[in-house]
Amino acid sequence: xxxxxxxxxxxxxxxxxxxxxxxxxxxxxxxxxxxxxxxxxxxxxxxxxxxxxxxxxxxxxxxxxxxxxxxxxxxxxxxxxxxxxxxxxxxxxxxxxxxxxxxxxxxxxxxxxxxxxxxxxxxxxxxxxxxxxxxxxxxxxxxxxxxxxxxxxxxxxxxxxxxxxxxxxxxxxxxxxxxxxxxxxxxxxxxxxxxxxxxxxxxxxxxxxxxxxxxxxxxxxxxxxxxxxxxxxxxxxxxxxxxxxxxxxxxxxxxxxxxxxxxxxxxxxxxxxxxxxxxxxxxxxxxxxxxxxxxxxxxxxxxxxxxxxxxxxxxxxxxxxxxxxxxxxxxxxxxxxxxxxxxxxxxxxxxxxxxx
Ligand code: TTP
Ligand code: MG
Numbered sequence: 001x002x003x004x005x006x007x008x009x010x011x012x013x014x015x016x017x018x019x020x021x022x023x024x025x026x027x028x029x030x031x032x033x034x035x036x037x038x039x040x041x042x043x044x045x046x047x048x049x050x051x052x053x054x055x056x057x058x059x060x061x062x063x064x065x066x067x068x069x070x071x072x073x074x075x076x077x078x079x080x081x082x083x084x085x086x087x088x089x090x091x092x093x094x095x096x097x098x099x100x101x102x103x104x105x106x107x108x109x110x111x112x113x114x115x116x117x118x119x120x121x122x123x124x125x126x127x128x129x130x131x132x133x134x135x136x137x138x139x140x141x142x143x144x145x146x147x148x149x150x151x152x153x154x155x156x157x158x159x160x161x162x163x164x165x166x167x168x169x170x171x172x173x174x175x176x177x178x179x180x181x182x183x184x185x186x187x188x189x190x191x192x193x194x195x196x197x198x199x200x201x202x203x204x205x206x207x208x209x210x211x212x213x214x215x216x217x218x219x220x221x222x223x224x225x226x227x228x229x230x231x232x233x234x235x236x237x238x239x240x241x242x243x244x245x246x247x248x249x250x251x252x253x254x255x256x257x258x259x260x261x262x263x264x265x266x267x268x269x270x271x272x273x274x275x276x277x278x279x280x281x282x283x284x285x286x287x288x289x290x291x292x293x294x295x296x297x298x299x300x301x302x303x304x305x306x307x308x309x310x311x312x313x314x315x316x317x318x319x320x321x322x323x324x325x326x327x328x329x330x331x332x333x334x335x336x337x338x339x340x341x342x343x344x345x346x347x348x349x350x351x352x353x354x355x356x
Pocket of ligand 1: 010011012044045046058160
């Protein structure tokens with residue numbers, strides 16, 4: 001018996017913008033791309049739920065969106081920030097399971113089959129992850145729970161926004177049956193159109209159709225969509241988790257060779273690296289600094305220490321290496337601190353924390 005979660009952030013880019021400007025919360029707002037081009041307000045990447053009420057959606061032009069909702073707040077995309085938040089969410093998820101597969105900037109499958117043994121426990125587990133994501137990143141998400149990736153994904157769609165939805169194996173077929181085929185995971189508009197030519201419009205019709213006819217028409221893909229409509233999916237969650245090292249880098253506001261400016265940056269980066277190592281429960285053996293000079297040459301220096309889990313060790317060794325290897329003639333553009341030789345010191349959160 002497998003238990004799979006699909007965690008998808010709600011109105012992700014705009015939710016990130018709300019963190020920067022909480023006054024956006026109740027206003028219809030959208031993030032655009034391409035607004036730099038002359039004479040263009042750009043294209044909508046996503047919008048919040050108040051804006052969706054007016055029909056605003058991803059992919060339409062900002063002008064068209066303003067036609068639907070004249071008070072729509074347009075925000076320019078800030079990918080760097082969204083990527084940071086995405087990485088933060090991914091690291092929160094990893095505290096719960098290493099068997100996590102990030103499939104886009106804001107969604108991950110998580111296999112929790114070795115953490116829970118009933119659907120009810122799966123819901124509790126999902127609630128705990130959702131709570132943690134909200135309190136640590138400040139962002140809302142929705143979670144679908146099911147016996148496979150397909151069902152988890154479809155369950156998440158109906159859980160939105162800010163919800164959790166469980167669909168058991170035995171409910172899967174009837175859960176899917178009312179859906180139009182183009183709402184099924186993996187079936188796009190073109191396939192839906194071809195299916196409608198042979199009289200198949202809903203998942204129920206697809207599930208009850210002639211398997212051989214589908215294979216004749218679509219090849220192996222025909223079998224896949226037939227299985228999809230029947231709630232069958234045995235694909236694995238493929239873990240993208242392999243922490244060989246934990247690092248942080250920062251570009252200085254202005255190129256500098258002033259130790260008084262640089263040492264505090266190294267200390268700050270060391271603290272951040274330590275915080276991440278601590279949250280993932282790792283001790284480390286190797287500390288590395290990276291110095292990128294104004295001419296883009298890059299220097300890496302490493303030192304191996306006795307296995308450690310102290311913030312002071314990272315700060316001290318990183319600062320010492322900097323003082324030893326810096327050249328004072330060239331200004332520095334970017335600094336990095338990294339730890340490797342990681343060993344797990346803390347087991348992942350145990351179920352007892354959630355069920356006590
Ligand atoms: P989605 O998860 O599809 O959308 P969403 O998170 O904004 O809204 P929700 O999940 O609550 O329905 O996509 C994640 C992000 O990817 C989204 O915030 C912006 C970006 N994106 C685009 O840039 N273009 C698109 O066409 C879509 C659909 C999303
Ligand atoms: Mg999303």
